[in-house]
Amino acid sequence: MRVDDLPEIRQLSLFRSMSEASFADLMKAAYLQNFPAQVDLLNEGDNADFLFFVVEGCVELYANANGREGVLALVRPVGSFILAAILEDSVYLMSARTSEKSRILMIPAQNVRDAFESDDRFARSIVLELSGYFRAVVKEYKDLRLRTGVERLANRLLKYHQAQGAPGFVELPCDKKILASILGMTPENLSRAFGTLKPYGVDVVGKKVVLGDLESLSVLAKPNPLIDDPAT
Amino acid sequence: MRVDDLPEIRQLSLFRSMSEASFADLMKAAYLQNFPAQVDLLNEGDNADFLFFVVEGCVELYANANGREGVLALVRPVGSFILAAILEDSVYLMSARTSEKSRILMIPAQNVRDAFESDDRFARSIVLELSGYFRAVVKEYKDLRLRTGVERLANRLLKYHQAQGAPGFVELPCDKKILASILGMTPENLSRAFGTLKPYGVDVVGKKVVLGDLESLSVLAKPNPLIDDPAT
DNA sequence: TTCCCCAATTGATAAATATCAAGAAGATTT
DNA sequence: AAATCTTCTTGATATTTATCAATTGGGGAA
Known part of the structure; x- marks a missing residue:
């Protein structure tokens, strides 16, 4: 073609x-x-x-x-x-x-x-x-190198959230299996990491992830433009 | 100046x-x-x-x-x-x-x-x-991402060995503390990783590391030119 | 040389992550 | 709709890695 x-x-x-x-x-x-x-x-x-x-x-x-x-x-x-x-x-x-x-x-x-x-x-x-x-x-x-799995997930969610216009939730761009691999963890551990983030306002419904407490999620994630900002 | x-x-x-x-x-x-x-x-x-x-x-x-x-x-x-x-x-x-x-x-x-x-x-x-x-x-x-600490160390030793003309031993290019950080591990774990490699012919004397069994060290390390060869 | 500081080692324990196994939930095919 | 396949989740356990603590050892400074 x-x-x-x-x-x-x-x-x-x-x-x-x-x-x-x-x-x-x-x-x-x-x-x-x-x-x-x-x-x-x-x-x-x-x-x-x-x-x-x-x-x-x-x-x-x-x-x-x-x-x-x-x-x-x-x-x-x-x-x-x-x-x-x-x-x-x-x-x-x-x-x-x-x-x-x-x-x-x-x-x-x-x-x-x-x-x-x-x-x-x-x-x-x-x-x-x-x-x-x-x-x-x-x-x-x-x-x-510098973050745990849970921290990587938290920051990734915040990054997607920004990219999607910050509507208070995130639409995952791929299967959780792929997301896990991108984040450098097993699918099992991704499931558990989502569980760990529940007290920080993170609720998973299929491919939609509600971010109910951006404040406390950010405290845990410690987002850093030198890692998380694609434009920097 | x-x-x-x-x-x-x-x-x-x-x-x-x-x-x-x-x-x-x-x-x-x-x-x-x-x-x-x-x-x-x-x-x-x-x-x-x-x-x-x-x-x-x-x-x-x-x-x-x-x-x-x-x-x-x-x-x-x-x-x-x-x-x-x-x-x-x-x-x-x-x-x-x-x-x-x-x-x-x-x-x-x-x-x-x-x-x-x-x-x-x-x-x-x-x-x-x-x-x-x-x-x-x-x-x-x-x-x-794809190797454990021991594997990273083993491959690093083989890489230095090549770079130094393969004399059967390796001269570490820096303190072990720095080497540990480069390899993405703590100094304590680097010490233990050297211990783990002892049965594979690796003997540490200060900054000199003798590689007494390249064969078995390579079996463990699984060196890969797509990671370890600087020229590839 | 002697002292002192910091690198290095070793042990004990905790945290993070992976693996194995089983079941539940979705999606796709027939 | 039923059957089937895969993803996802959860639990139990093992491995890997980090942390804390206590020495040991070597290299430089006075």
Whole structure:
């Protein structure tokens, strides 16, 4: 399937300042494909052949080591993944699978590297994209390193709450099983962590979580913009 | 103190392909300073005013949250830190302190951003530098997420062993207290982890660690280039 | 050298997290 | 609607990790 017209891609900060010609070249080489849920898009260790964008749906980035597996991030429209591997012309450090029916844009790695070499504006956009990625991972690292599971959950709820317009409740963006893995815990412990947060006004009803006492939840969570604010 | 002559800086991949003029401008604005051990160079949350290079000595990058502190990395000559914060014109996500007497090169943030805008080669070098940083943090994250403390220690020992030319023993690059924090554990647990590794041929004599049975140590560690190989 | 401070170790205990097992609740298929 | 499958929850237990306390030991300062 070829790329007909994807204005939302052109509007990404990565491509917005790119020359018309370079962008056209990239899109000419690109593939737009629909995948069902639970399809592996790439495996860690594979050579980085494509740069990926989630146009619709949702993709899990995950990794395996020492007999364990963990989800590192969810990518939602319109987000890219594994840019760094492409630029280093190296292997993927993470695996990726669709977590629901998804529409994925794939740009061959060599075309991306060519555009990086030839288009100065694009090269600079990539710098800002990578800086953002880097800082996001540092935040994830600090979250995992310096907080307990209950604290991570509490902060995550507060973060979702902000992102959803602070209506007093939170709509979980995925199954609790996935959420648990993103938070670096088992599903069992996520259930228990929700239980621990009950005295802090947290009530779970399916995928909806009511935050009845933001004050005391924040006291427990100790939210920190240097970890929890995506914009910082 | 002004920068007289620092060929090792010019030779960094970040600067190697930069124009003579841009590099001269940067160095004219830069400061080269000597610090004793245990001096705070910057604090997380501060505005990113300088890009730093360790010319001699050693710097710890660390962070605080929820009443806990952790060392995220050691930077040794000639390494840079907090490039991403400079480019985003944002705040530092990590704090930095000298862990020994050190010579530090500091380049004002605005000069770095100016050079990034004006020098196309420099902009591309930054991309590769950031890609490397990003992948390094992802590896750290996977290490912490998917391995127990004993496994992290075992793999770290094997990594140092490789880096030091595989002489059958390892010279620890820092105090055990710092090493413990880098590995994401307490000093007490590091001691016990060394004890756990004794049956696998690991014998500690001060800062020297003899690896007497690489075979069985590797079986326990399950080293993985997608985490442990700095070059991947 | 002697003293002193701090790193390092060891033991006892507590907290956090994972694992195993079983049942309950939802969702999907037939 | 019934059957089936998976997620989610809860309990019991084990592992991992942290904390508190008490020494021990090594490196620098006077």
